[in-house]
Amino acid sequence: MATVKPKPYAESKEELISGSEAIGIACALADVDVITAYPIRPYDTVMQYVSRLKADGNFDFDFIVAESEHSQFEIVKHASAVGARTFTGSSGVGWFYAFEAITVTAGLRMPVVAMVGNRALDDPGAFGVEHNDAMAVRDLGWHLYWVATAQEALDMALIAWKVAEDPRVLLPFALSCDGSFLTHSQAIVQVPSQDQVDRFLPSYQRGTLQLHPDNPITVAPQVNEDWLMEIRKQTDEAMRRTSDVIKEAYDEFREIFGRGDPSPFIEEYMCDDAEIILVGMGTLAMPTRVAVRRMREAGEKVGFLRIKFFRPFPAEEIRAVLGKAKGVAVIDRDYSYGSPSFGGVLFHELRSTLYTLDDRPLMLNFIAGLGGREIKVGDIGQMVETTQTAIDTGKIEQETTWVSVRE
Amino acid sequence: MATRAVEVVYRGIFQRTLARNIVRNIVFAARKDGKIGTAFGRYSDSPERNGIPAKQFAIVCDTALELEESLAVYEATNVDVTINVDDAMCKGIESWAWYGLQPINELTNSGGTLIVTSRQDADSLLEDIHQKDTPYDLAIIPSTVSFSGLWVYKDDHTDMRILGTLCKVCPDLVSLEAMLESIQEQTGSGTKVASVQKAFDRTVTRAVEPGEGNTETPFSFDMPGWKTMEEGLVIRALPQGAGYGGGDEGYVPGRSEVFKKWSTRSMRPVINFETCIKCTLCWLQCPDTCFDVTPDGLYDANMESCCGCGVCEAVCPVPDCVTMVSESQFNDNDSQWEAWQKDKDGYNKWMTVLVEKQKSETRTHGFHHVGGYADEINEMEEA
Numbered sequence: 001m002a003t004v005k006p007k008p009y010a011e012s013k014e015e016l017i018s019g020s021e022a023i024g025i026a027c028a029l030a031d032v033d034v035i036t037a038y039p040i041r042p043y044d045t046v047m048q049y050v051s052r053l054k055a056d057g058n059f060d061f062d063f064i065v066a067e068s069e070h071s072q073f074e075i076v077k078h079a080s081a082v083g084a085r086t087f088t089g090s091s092g093v094g095w096f097y098a099f100e101a102i103t104v105t106a107g108l109r110m111p112v113v114a115m116v117g118n119r120a121l122d123d124p125g126a127f128g129v130e131h132n133d134a135m136a137v138r139d140l141g142w143h144l145y146w147v148a149t150a151q152e153a154l155d156m157a158l159i160a161w162k163v164a165e166d167p168r169v170l171l172p173f174a175l176s177c178d179g180s181f182l183t184h185s186q187a188i189v190q191v192p193s194q195d196q197v198d199r200f201l202p203s204y205q206r207g208t209l210q211l212h213p214d215n216p217i218t219v220a221p222q223v224n225e226d227w228l229m230e231i232r233k234q235t236d237e238a239m240r241r242t243s244d245v246i247k248e249a250y251d252e253f254r255e256i257f258g259r260g261d262p263s264p265f266i267e268e269y270m271c272d273d274a275e276i277i278l279v280g281m282g283t284l285a286m287p288t289r290v291a292v293r294r295m296r297e298a299g300e301k302v303g304f305l306r307i308k309f310f311r312p313f314p315a316e317e318i319r320a321v322l323g324k325a326k327g328v329a330v331i332d333r334d335y336s337y338g339s340p341s342f343g344g345v346l347f348h349e350l351r352s353t354l355y356t357l358d359d360r361p362l363m364l365n366f367i368a369g370l371g372g373r374e375i376k377v378g379d380i381g382q383m384v385e386t387t388q389t390a391i392d393t394g395k396i397e398q399e400t401t402w403v404s405v406r407e
Numbered sequence: 408m409a410t411r412a413v414e415v416v417y418r419g420i421f422q423r424t425l426a427r428n429i430v431r432n433i434v435f436a437a438r439k440d441g442k443i444g445t446a447f448g449r450y451s452d453s454p455e456r457n458g459i460p461a462k463q464f465a466i467v468c469d470t471a472l473e474l475e476e477s478l479a480v481y482e483a484t485n486v487d488v489t490i491n492v493d494d495a496m497c498k499g500i501e502s503w504a505w506y507g508l509q510p511i512n513e514l515t516n517s518g519g520t521l522i523v524t525s526r527q528d529a530d531s532l533l534e535d536i537h538q539k540d541t542p543y544d545l546a547i548i549p550s551t552v553s554f555s556g557l558w559v560y561k562d563d564h565t566d567m568r569i570l571g572t573l574c575k576v577c578p579d580l581v582s583l584e585a586m587l588e589s590i591q592e593q594t595g596s597g598t599k600v601a602s603v604q605k606a607f608d609r610t611v612t613r614a615v616e617p618g619e620g621n622t623e624t625p626f627s628f629d630m631p632g633w634k635t636m637e638e639g640l641v642i643r644a645l646p647q648g649a650g651y652g653g654g655d656e657g658y659v660p661g662r663s664e665v666f667k668k669w670s671t672r673s674m675r676p677v678i679n680f681e682t683c684i685k686c687t688l689c690w691l692q693c694p695d696t697c698f699d700v701t702p703d704g705l706y707d708a709n710m711e712s713c714c715g716c717g718v719c720e721a722v723c724p725v726p727d728c729v730t731m732v733s734e735s736q737f738n739d740n741d742s743q744w745e746a747w748q749k750d751k752d753g754y755n756k757w758m759t760v761l762v763e764k765q766k767s768e769t770r771t772h773g774f775h776h777v778g779g780y781a782d783e784i785n786e787m788e789e790a
Binding site: 016018179181290 | 431434435438443444445446447448450451453454475476478479480481482630631632633634635640
């Protein structure tokens with residue numbers, strides 16, 4: 001097991017790195033024991049970076065390049081069972097190939113941390129970002145977080161191990177990172193010192209659940225219907241408990257590292273008096289914030305709500321923000337064929353969330369940026385205009401709109 | 408508001424480290440000037456293919472808010488400086504993932520600068536560089552195509568020379584002082600710092616007037632919409648025998664209108680039809696199926712689909728039947744076989760001169776002739 005502490009992070013310093021590289025550095029700072037890899041773009045950028053850290057002698061860990069994504073996820077699951085801190089990841093169809101292993105990881109309560117470099121699902125073979133790949137774990141007991149910046153990638157990775165490995169939780173954690181815009185763009189990132197990280201992140205203790213000769217246990221027996229519902233209910237309770245653990249960890253992170261939004265779950269941007277609120281996840285926050293600023297300058301009461309945690313879904317926080325708006329424009333970088341309103345996954349989650357409100361805002365859905373297509377500031381202006389028309393007329397002409405698709 | 412943008416156009420994989428060194432050093436140096444920046448590659452180029460044109464960008468702003476306003480993760484729509492590290496790309500570029508030709512200076516701002524590493528002079532380069540409606544400056548750094556940073560190739564300071572030139576042509580981007588300090592800090596190399604200074608001192612620019620340059624209209628086409636494209640990801644091939652016009656029309660080389668990719672090459676095969684033994688190997692092995700079988704059973708490389716990889720030269724069993732020749736030697740995509748048919752003696756003479764020149768002096772990464780690379784390096788070091 002890795003014991004040598006990385007030396008390069010004796011002091012906090014600035015680095016010019018991509019989101020993937022930021023997660024690679026977080027792996028070193030967290031002193032991860034086992035990393036498994038199998039190349040697929042855009043996730044491969046983190047695999048390349050940890051390889052370099054190892055080759056340069058800056059990070060000592062067991063690096064296992066598996067023969068497929070399925071084995072890649074199986075190996076970290078097993079390593080986690082014996083008490084190793086683990087990291088892995090994949091993208092698009094690679095993530096899907098590992099799905100059997102991905103479901104059992106949550107089922108066995110293994111706190112694996114994985115990076116999903118969001119990528120469009122084949123076919124067509126394409127490399128650009130779409131959120132459908134990561135979203136596929138939404139019903140399985142994984143934490144699912146959407147990262148917006150390289151700094152956030154590093155910070156949330158550290159928080160991810162702390163939350164996932166907490167004995168009250170023991171659930172895996174997926175860090176969803178938009179392919180290209182996050183995985184391949186280099187930004188100035190404040191890398192914390194090893195000392196700060198050590199104060200924040202305790203070692204992984206699996207306690208009596210650890211698979212070890214001194215602790216003889218059987219993990220994962222076959223069960224029948226007389227066992228299964230209770231097991232599911234346990235996982236459900238862990239997912240219910242994790243919100244408090246996340247809050248706790250996040251507050252501690254802000255105290256030690258001195259940065260981060262007020263809430264770990266959502267980011268509000270000019271929402272206070274907004275009549276129309278745009279909602280979205282990941283790096284589309286950048287053009288959306290720019291568009292909101294420009295519309296505000298023109299006197300329009302517009303805001304933006306970024307959903308950070310998709311699982312657990314922060315329903316209460318979202319209701320508190322969106323409940324005040326007249327119109328909600330949901331931007332989905334994903335799609336669900338044949339869904340209730342032929343719309344995106346985020347849209348349906350949000351509509352379900354807001355249903356319990358007495359006074360519900362009007363909701364429209366915009367499908368945008370699929371396969372990595374640029375979401376332009378003008379596109380967002382159009383979304384707001386369409387929503388305003390619906391508010392003014394009290395009538396929704398078209399619930400779901402595909403933005404900048406060639407006819 | 409002061410946002411400055413730079414693009415580096417380079418050959419995929421071969422020049423990736425070179426391009427990365429340039430954009431990263433811009434951001435590091437700008438940090439010394441108290442600015443903030445970001446560096447990124449055009450994702451549609453990724454994963455890079457050997458030699459296929461690709462781009463990296465550096466965006467530098469005064470504040471983080473300005474950086475967000477510049478939307479600096481998307482391909483820039485205009486840049487203050489375009490840096491081209493292979494002069495063959497002055498003919499225009501297309502990445503592997505999209506089709507249509509982008510002039511090398513398409514993103515260069517009015518009053519901006521195009522920096523090219525080249526052994527050609529400005530007039531010669533402007534035969535290839537497409538004309539623009541707006542004026543800009545052209546700065547030439549005397550250099551061969553650099554593979555600096557690629558595996559076994561030696562570090563030839565091309566990145567440092569470009570950074571020095573950049574400080575001269577766009578002082579708002581980053582000051583020379585900041586660049587020198589940053590390079591010293593990043594590399595610890597006094598000779599590299601000297602190279603930056605030397606390039607700065609020697610920078611000469613030449614004003615390019617609106618309308619000056621190559622007058623050809625760059626190849627483009629309209630992409631289909633969801634109502635007009637075929638369902639099930641189908642792309643229709645040319646019908647069998649479409650390469651032959653029939654009757655008097657004779658041989659008409661054809662390719663799909665939306666799958667041309669010729670601008671990606673830095674070299675092209677030149678065929679000696681007299682020595683060809685019709686073994687089929689070039690036709691069989693070409694990864695882009697660019698060889699057309701001619702009515703007399705020879706093989707003609709279609710210059711609208713050749714990406715210049717050189718496999719045909721490598722597999723040809725006949726010495727000097729296929730030779731890869733620098734793309735800078737050509738100004739059209741015409742059929743070699745047709746030229747040979749019309750005037751065999753003329754073609755053979757033209758071909759012999761080209762091949763001999765290639766052997767003796769022209770840069771190359773072809774399989775048969777290493778050319779004068781070693782000499783060129785010496786020449787650059789003296790420059």
